[in-house]
Amino acid sequence: MDAADTTRGRIRAVAVELFTEQGYDKTSLREIADRVGITKASLYYHYPSKQALLLAIIEPFLDDWTALVDAAERLPRTPANIRFVLERGIDAMLRHRDATSMMLRDVAAVVTALAPRLEDAKELSERMRTWLAGPDPAPADVIRAMAAVEVLGATLAAAAVPEMPEDEVRRVVLDAAVGVLRLSEVAEPAPQPARDPEVAATC
């Protein structure tokens, strides 16, 4: 992420704004350039393509999410740890809410822009779902894992409502996701601290 006072940073900020307002494809590079106060061709000096610009917006979130999934897979799948991972996921969405709410709106554009890292991204969500579903899952477990991930998306819908207190959103969405997973039925193996310091540091 670039500082807001560099040209690169200003382009990124304007792009997020316009992409979110109008969608990726309805936003022309000319429009972005005009608002920044440069020409279309100048954009190309800073970003090699429109897709690259979109990717630059998304990538910080993708990196955080990667760290989260990596961390999850190193944790034993206890109820406390599942809660912990879901909570970190919600936090990541809120932290990058400019990028994530745009992603939700423009899935197709994001998928295209992600091309170089698309397999990574798919694998990432697959790994998260697998971890949530648990070992040797029944079809119902898989569906519940999918539903839990969908619930996380409500974070953004809720955070978009102005008068909604943010910690209320975090609490209720977390509870909902946990409920969908039927966490009470997950076996609790050896006691293990959920707030593993190593994990807390990585994401």
Place this chain on the structure above:
Amino acid sequence: MDAADTTRGRIRAVAVELFTEQGYDKTSLREIADRVGITKASLYYHYPSKQALLLAIIEPFLDDWTALVDAAERLPRTPANIRFVLERGIDAMLRHRDATSMMLRDVAAVVTALAPRLEDAKELSERMRTWLAGPDPAPADVIRAMAAVEVLGATLAAAAVPEMPEDEVRRVVLDAAVGVLRLSEVAEPAPQPARDPEVAATC
């Protein structure tokens, strides 16, 4: 919806396929025309614009969903009726799964194409959420209603997995949505048959 053997119907079918595969904006009219075996300009005879083509794909689902929300608002908000409405929502998604899975993928394009009916559509999801949240809702109730609607989206993700039995999907998704709403806490007023014949007919 047109029969699959009319040119109009064949255009629609090819469009759904390509839009779903590649996204709306990455699919050119030339590509569609080629696969149907006509020219780009011929498309123009059958559909006045690319947007109109997209709209023709979405509209049947939108109509069903409108009927569902209309019906819901005429029902007392009992646990049984909430289950009933959610179930009908899942059915509608599965029935129009070609359109709905494309909508999920291409929210931005759909929003643009919907322009003439966008306010309707927004109002529709708002009304559904309001009905689910119940009268005089706390912030937490609103968030849970949002999360429940998100859960319905898992229907499509799950239905996309080939070996997933469809009635398992319906059952588990419904349970998850109901759980998110904490339906057990909804007061049960006068007993009322959930399978109201009038409602069953409208959607």
Place this chain on the structure above:
DNA sequence: GTCTATACCAGGATAGAC
């Protein structure tokens, strides 16, 4: 009523001057 040929314009991308 169905289709083709053809033109027009907006927008993404590139080359090369300053």
Place this chain on the structure above:
DNA sequence: GTCTATCCTGGTATAGAC
């Protein structure tokens, strides 16, 4: 680091053949 000029693709539009 920014500009002007130019190219190409794709959505849109119309005139007219069958």
